[in-house]
Amino acid sequence: MEKVILGIDPGTNLMGYGVLKVIDNKAQMVTMGVIDLRKYGDAYLKLGHIFERVTGIIDSYLPDEMAIEAPFFGKNVQSMLKLGRAQGTAIAAAIHHGVPIHEYAPMKIKVAITGQGQASKEQVAGMLQRILKIDKKDMCDFMDATDALGVAYCHFLQLNRPETQVHYRSWKDFMNKNQERICKKL
Numbered sequence: 719m720e721k722v723i724l725g726i727d728p729g730t731n732l733m734g735y736g737v738l739k740v741i742d743n744k745a746q747m748v749t750m751g752v753i754d755l756r757k758y759g760d761a762y763l764k765l766g767h768i769f770e771r772v773t774g775i776i777d778s779y780l781p782d783e784m785a786i787e788a789p790f791f792g793k794n795v796q797s798m799l800k801l802g803r804a805q806g807t808a809i810a811a812a813i814h815h816g817v818p819i820h821e822y823a824p825m826k827i828k829v830a831i832t833g834q835g836q837a838s839k840e841q842v843a844g845m846l847q848r849i850l851k852i853d854k855k856d857m858c859d860f861m862d863a864t865d866a867l868g869v870a871y872c873h874f875l876q877l878n879r880p881e882t883q884v885h886y887r888s889w890k891d892f893m894n895k896n897q898e899r900i901c902k903k904l
Contacts, residue, residue: 721877722748724781724817725870726772727862728789728805730797731756733768734860736867737779738850738874745874747850748779750863761800765807772811784812785820785873787827787865822872827865830872842868 720741727734736750753771758764776784786808789801812819825835832845843864847857849871858864 719743721783722779722781723870723873724775724779724784724812725866725868725873726784726786726805726808727865727869728787728801728808729755729862730761730764730800730804732860732862733771733804733808734862734864734866735772735775736863736870737775737781738867738870740874740877743878745850745871747852747856747867750858750867752858752860752862761803765803768804768807769811772808773814776811776815776817781817783818783820783873784808785822785869787869788821788823790824820873820876822869827868827872830875831868839865846871 720739723738723740723745725734725736725738731754733753733755734750735753737748738745739748740746753768755764755767758767786805789798789805809819828837828842829835831837831849832841837845839861843857843861846852846864846867847854850867
């Protein structure tokens with residue numbers, strides 16, 4: 719069985735992405751990088767660029783699934799709103815292509831990779847480098863890229879676990895999978 723997983727670490731200045739290929743239940747890195755949004759002053763231009771670049775990544779690597787980091791809840795409401803918009807735009811690109819989406823909390827990702835929820839970005843990157851046997855020259859300068867690869871790897875680890883959540887490809891898929899519940903409410 720072969721599967722391609724796209725991982726996304728949402729951001730408003732740098733958005734990380736990482737692509738894993740899973741063959742015979744073994745993961746290997748295909749690519750990782752960042753979508754640089756720092757040159758766009760307008761928030762809406764940033765969102766448009768996110769949609770274009772995530773769409774381009776999906777078109778290039780044809781992922782079977784996308785894993786995305788859930789925004790963590792900070793004290794700055796404006797920052798959370800901007801981050802949520804960036805995450806939503808990446809999700810919209812995946813939905814547009816019919817790619818199923820899975821969301822993981824930052825702590826769950828860190829625990830899955832390092833065994834501890836308070837691990838630093840450097841610890842996550844180092845562990846991924848060892849686990850996936852990534853050559854030092856292939857490591858990205860930006861931790862956003864390794865964070866995205868970590869999201870993809872966390873999802874890979876979840877693939878063999880029993881399904882506890884239902885994931886939807888679109889509103890139509892949601893409606894089809896919940897028809898009985900919806901009809902009872904009407």
